[in-house]
Amino acid sequence: MSKRTHNLNLLFQKVVERFGEKDALCFESRCYTYHQLNEDAQRCMWGLLHNKVYQRQVVALPATKSYEVYVALLAALRLGVPYSFYDTKSPLDRVLSQLEVLGDPLVVMDEADGSLQRDTIQNQYHCHELSTVCKLDRTLEESSSDSLQRVGDTTIAYIMFTSGSTGTPKGVSISHGNLLYLISWIKEKVGVTAEDRLSGLNKQYFDNSVFDLYGSLFTGATLYPVADELLIDSASLFDYLEKQKISVWFSVPSLLVYHLSMAAKRVVALSSIRKILFGGEVFPKPSLKQLWEGYQGRPVELINVYGPTECTCICSMYPLKEEDFAPEKMEQIAPLGEVSDYFSYAVVDQENRPVATGEVGELTLGGGAVGKGYWGREDLSEKVFVSNPSSPYLKDLYYKTGDLVREQACGQVEFISRVDYQIKHMGHRIELPEIESVVLAGADIVEACAVYKQVGSSGYIQLYYHGAVEEEVVIALLEKKLPAYMRPRKIDKMDGLPKNKNGKIDRKKLGEL
C-alpha cells in the first residue's frame, strides 16, 4: 500500500500539479483539463459556501453527467460537505424520500432536466440551479475563508442510496479515507494509470460510478462520461467508445450482455481497450465466454469485481483465465476472487463465529474501506456494522455483507447465495421486501410477496398479492413510488398466498410457480 494522503482534496491537488494540462473530463463536444477543473471547483466551492452550504449538511446533486455536476461534486469535497446524487428520472416520491433521509440538504437542480416535478421540491427544500450555484462575486472569497472547516479522512465524502427492506432507501456514508483506499487499490491492483481513458457508463446514483469517478480524476486518467441516451444504442455507443480510444470499461454484466445480444461484433472490436471490469451481479457464463473468445489473442483483461456499497464499491477482484471456460466449469459462476489486502475479513456462521476454510458462511468485511454506516439511521447501522468477529473487545467495525460465500484454501472466495431477500437485477441491488412494503402501505392489500425469477441470462421480479384492489391499482402505486428497475414485471392477484409449515408466506413455492 502506498503512502496515503489524508483527504481527497490533497490527493487531487497532487494530481493537478502533476497532470494539470492533461484532459480530466471529456464530453462529446468538449474536454476539460485538470487545471480548468481545479479552478472551476475552487470557484464553485466559494459559491457553495456563499450559499450557506454548511447550514445544510449535505449537497444533493442531480445525477446528470454534465461538467457542472462534476465541478460541484469536487467543490463539496473541498468543503467537507457530503454530496449525494438523486435520479431526476425517478418518481418524485422516491426522490423526496431520499431527500428526507438526508435531513435538510441544499438541493442543486439542473434546469436542463425538466423531467422532475421541481415545484414540489422547491417548496420543501433549499434549492439552487446548477448554472448559478457556483457563481460568486470573487470579492467575497477572502471574507469567507475563515469559515472553511477541516477535512479529514473520516469526513463523509458522499452518501449513496441503496434499497431498504423497510420501504425507505438507505443512505450509505463513505468517507474521504474510505475512498483513498479504493483509489490506491485501483492504481496498484487494477493498474489504472494516467494514460488510461475510463468509460463513464454508470449512472452517478449507482455504486459502480464510484470506480469511474475516483479511478480517473484522482489518478490522472481521463473520464469520458457517457450520456444515458447512448447506452441503449449499441452502434452509437461502441462507435463513440472506439473513437475516444477507451482503455478501461466498467459496467454491470447486464450492459455487456445486452450489447452482446444486440451487436456482439462491435462489443469485441474496441481497439484500445485493455481492461474490462464488471461487477454488481453475476455474469451469465455463456455471454462471458462470448466476450472472452471475442478478445482472445489480444492483451485484454476481463476482471470480475465484487463489493458492497457499504465497503466503498469494490473489495475483491478476479481476472478471468482460460481454465474458467473449460466445459466442466461452464455451470460455475466466476469467483469473487481474493479479498483486497486493505480489507480484513472473516467468513462467519449465524453466531458470528468464523467458520473453517471451505465451509459456507457470511462474508464479513473490516478495514479502512468499510463505510461509516447509514446516514441518520444508527438503528440500521447497528444491525450490520458489527464488532470484530475474531475479538468482540476490539473496536474496529466489520460489515456483514449478507453474502454467503465459501473461501478456498488458496484464498479465493466464491459466492454461494444471499442470507436475505436482496437480489441483483440489471446490476441494481434491490431488497424485495421494499417492494412489498410499498404495496402493503399504499393499497388495500392483505399480503404481498415479491420473488425473482431467473430466465436464461436475465430475470424479472414477480409480485403476488392478496387483497381487494385490482392489478391496475397496484401497478399505478408502484409507478408512483418506485424507480423503473424496481418495479415487478408481472403481478398476480391470488386468493391468499401459500404458507410454509411455520405459517409464513412460502417464497420458495411462489418462486417455483
Add this chain to the structure above:
Amino acid sequence: MMDCEKIREIVVSAKVLNVEVGLQDELLNSGIIDSFSIMTISEEIRQQFQVELQFEGSIRDVFSTIEQLCQFVEKNLQRQADSEP
C-alpha cells in the same frame, strides 16, 4: 406485409409502463420500454419467429414504435429467406 399484432403482444408483455400501446406510439422515448424490455422483446421475437435479428443500425430507431419494429422483423425475415439455399 406482416401482421403486427403478434409483435404488439410481445411488446405489451415486456413493457414497463402501465399504458395502452398502439402501433405508432413512442416506445423508448416515452419510457414504455427500457433496455431490459428490448432484450426480452428481441429474444421473444427470435424464438417465436425463428429469425436471426441483425442490429446494424440504430436500436433506438428500431424500437421507436411497434410499426418500426414490425418492419425491422419483416426485413430480417426477408433477408433470412433470401439467404436460404
